[in-house]
Amino acid sequence: xxxxxxxxxxxxxxxxxxxxxxxxxxxxxxxxxxxxxxxxxxxxxxxxxxxxxxxxxxxxxxxxxxxxxxxxxxxxxxxxxxxxxxxxxxxxxxxxxxxxxxxxxxxxxxxxxxxxxxxxxxxxxxxxxxxxxxxxxxxxxxxxxxxxxxxxxxxxxxxxxxxxxxxxxxxxxxxxxxxxxxxxxxxxxxxxxxxxxxxxxxxxxxxxxxxxxxxxxxxxxxxxxxxxxxxxxxxxxxxxxxxxxxxxxxxxxxxxxxxxxxxxxxxxxxxxxxxxxxxxxxxxxxxxxxxxxxxxxxxxx
Amino acid sequence: xxxxxxxxxxxxxxxxxxxxxxxxxxxxxxxxxxxxxxxxxxxxxxxxxxxxxxxxxxxxxxxxxxxxxxxxxxxxxxxxxxxxxxxxxxxxxxxxxxxxxxxxxxxxxxxxxxxxxxxxxxxxxxxxxxxxxxxxxxxxxxxxxxxxxxxxxxxxxxxxxxxxxxxxxxxxxxxxxxxxxxxxxxxxxxxxxxxxxxxxxxxxxxxxxxxxxxxxxxxxxxxxxxxxxxxxxxxxxxxxxxxxxxxxxxxxxxxxxxxxxxxxxxxxxxxxxxxxxxxxxxxxxxxxxxxxxxxxxxxxxxxxxxxxxxxxxxxxxxxxxxx
Numbered sequence: 001x002x003x004x005x006x007x008x009x010x011x012x013x014x015x016x017x018x019x020x021x022x023x024x025x026x027x028x029x030x031x032x033x034x035x036x037x038x039x040x041x042x043x044x045x046x047x048x049x050x051x052x053x054x055x056x057x058x059x060x061x062x063x064x065x066x067x068x069x070x071x072x073x074x075x076x077x078x079x080x081x082x083x084x085x086x087x088x089x090x091x092x093x094x095x096x097x098x099x100x101x102x103x104x105x106x107x108x109x110x111x112x113x114x115x116x117x118x119x120x121x122x123x124x125x126x127x128x129x130x131x132x133x134x135x136x137x138x139x140x141x142x143x144x145x146x147x148x149x150x151x152x153x154x155x156x157x158x159x160x161x162x163x164x165x166x167x168x169x170x171x172x173x174x175x176x177x178x179x180x181x182x183x184x185x186x187x188x189x190x191x192x193x194x195x196x197x198x199x200x201x202x203x204x205x206x207x208x209x210x211x212x213x214x215x216x217x218x219x220x221x222x223x224x225x226x227x228x229x230x231x232x233x234x235x236x237x238x239x240x241x242x243x244x245x246x247x248x249x250x251x252x253x254x255x256x257x258x259x260x261x262x263x264x265x266x267x268x269x270x271x272x273x274x275x276x277x278x279x280x281x282x283x284x285x286x287x288x289x290x291x292x293x294x295x296x297x298x299x300x301x
Numbered sequence: 302x303x304x305x306x307x308x309x310x311x312x313x314x315x316x317x318x319x320x321x322x323x324x325x326x327x328x329x330x331x332x333x334x335x336x337x338x339x340x341x342x343x344x345x346x347x348x349x350x351x352x353x354x355x356x357x358x359x360x361x362x363x364x365x366x367x368x369x370x371x372x373x374x375x376x377x378x379x380x381x382x383x384x385x386x387x388x389x390x391x392x393x394x395x396x397x398x399x400x401x402x403x404x405x406x407x408x409x410x411x412x413x414x415x416x417x418x419x420x421x422x423x424x425x426x427x428x429x430x431x432x433x434x435x436x437x438x439x440x441x442x443x444x445x446x447x448x449x450x451x452x453x454x455x456x457x458x459x460x461x462x463x464x465x466x467x468x469x470x471x472x473x474x475x476x477x478x479x480x481x482x483x484x485x486x487x488x489x490x491x492x493x494x495x496x497x498x499x500x501x502x503x504x505x506x507x508x509x510x511x512x513x514x515x516x517x518x519x520x521x522x523x524x525x526x527x528x529x530x531x532x533x534x535x536x537x538x539x540x541x542x543x544x545x546x547x548x549x550x551x552x553x554x555x556x557x558x559x560x561x562x563x564x565x566x567x568x569x570x571x572x573x574x575x576x577x578x579x580x581x582x583x584x585x586x587x588x589x590x591x592x593x594x595x596x597x598x599x600x601x602x603x604x605x606x607x608x609x610x611x612x613x614x615x616x617x618x619x620x621x622x623x624x
Contacts (some may be wrong), residue, residue, distance in 0.1 A: 016580055027542060
């Protein structure tokens with residue numbers, strides 16, 4: 001998981017008068033992500049007047065600044081100082097996390113119907129998104145590709161797009177990671193709870209709408225609940241379920257289990273099963289498969 | 302103490318200063334697209350600065366007031382009538398219980414704003430009354446208004462009074478080609494130098510796909526610099542590793558239709574962005590409509606801060622004059 005020198009040079013830039021954009025690396029990797037996490041945590045702790053909000057993301061982060069209180073150039077100076085002080089990834093860094101069981105039906109009828117409507121916006125107008133993903137990632141069959149997608153858990157490395165959408169980066173060494181392009185032109189339609197993949201990231205779309213990710217499946221359980229009807233949302237007093245730093249284990253389900261979860265959702269009784277844990281980036285990087293196995297043991301034990 | 306919606310117009314929503322502070326879980330700010338018109342409206346009717354008002358687009362709504370109150374219409378240049386009698390824009394006007402506010406045909410701009418003394422009282426949702434229709438939250442039942450809706454009027458009035466007026470010289474004009482300032486950057490290095498120059502040289506035409514989420518433009522084709530894509534981005538040349546999108550940032554998926562993200566936009570994604578419209582100039586975009594032309598004038602950070610200071614300074618001056 002090493003990155004070249006050029007990929008790890010931090011870029012500081014201004015998104016207009018109100019945002020500062022910091023890209024630690026053009027390429028995604030877990031060490032870079034954890035460094036960005038350490039920097040944004042530190043920034044939040046310092047509570048610098050004029051820093052209005054901090055949005056950590058995959059290999060970058062963004063800060064909304066009130067330029068009437070803090071000159072954006074002064075903010076950049078502070079951010080560079082923090083980057084220097086944080087230094088390289090510390091062995092002590094841990095992230096309060098949860099490992100969450102998330103049922104997913106891959107190669108489902110609902111995303112299939114939608115993706116077939118938008119072949120003119122896709123790299124491969126003649127196949128399906130799954131067939132295309134399998135081929136460009138070197139899998140000999142679509143089934144093998146589907147197995148790989150659900151074989152190891154994912155870390156939520158960014159939240160956003162719309163409320164509650166988690167960007168999930170699979171916790172496997174780079175040579176085992178799946179990577180696909182986004183659609184040539186974004187679709188105008190994506191079903192609610194679609195499981196998509198773009199770049200090296202898996203997502204669940206919380207609501208229906210536009211989208212540019214390859215469509216691979218559907219999740220039966222909601223990840224956004226605007227009225228906090230389900231207990232997972234009501235008890236946490238939040239309209240979104242996932243949090244930055246969560247570990248998600250996408251578990252393949254068949255149509256029967258999919259329908260069963262849907263029925264529980266309709267009845268208002270659905271709950272995700274999850275366990276809280278401390279995620280140690282350094283421990284994970286030293287032993288990815290062992291750490292994954294241990295986390296799954298905690299969840300399903 | 303309410304407003305009855307007789308006709309909602311095309312898409313009229315409750316908006317305030319926006320839902321700030323939740324970008325990191327994916328809530329865009331929402332709020333009035335033309336912030337200047339919204340704030341001046343509140344100042345005219347004597348409201349606290351964050352009181353919620355109504356934002357319409359292209360076609361104004363028809364509204365009945367069930368109580369004596371004070372209102373002001375700002376923003377787009379559109380004839381407004383109370384009980385069939387034309388009323389001045391950018392001026393506070395007394396209306397009596399049972400009066401009906403209606404609108405004629407748009408003459409300029411795109412979005413009229415209606416402020417009412419006390420503000421529109423809908424429940425706060427994550428700290429704001431702004432409507433975010435994309436996921437159906439905030440505002441009035443999370444959606445645009447419909448005929449028959451009844452909106453409560455709130456108690457955010459400080460000093461309601463008819464006859465407050467904005468100087469004619471302070472009323473924004475809506476030129477046929479809007480000029481907005483653009484701080485080039487973010488992933489601008491992904492575009493060829495020619496394409497970046499073409500972007501700021503072109504008079505872009507607003508497509509029908511222009512709403513609170515974003516404005517799409519047509520006018521030129523832009524090319525990306527070929528490269529070996531960094532890991533995580535995806536192989537399309539317009540792809541970058543997914544990151545946050547500043548409000549006002551400009552992306553060009555496929556190179557043909559630049560999109561400027563506005564107050565209801567997605568908060569992040571994986572298409573390369575070439576820069577960001579200066580925040581106060583989103584007001585100008587909000588007053589452009591399909592078929593209008595827009596030019597992006599490049600500025601550096603100091604230039605962007607200067608534009609901001611001028612515009613917010615003018616707003617402060619107008620507010621003080623109206624207080």
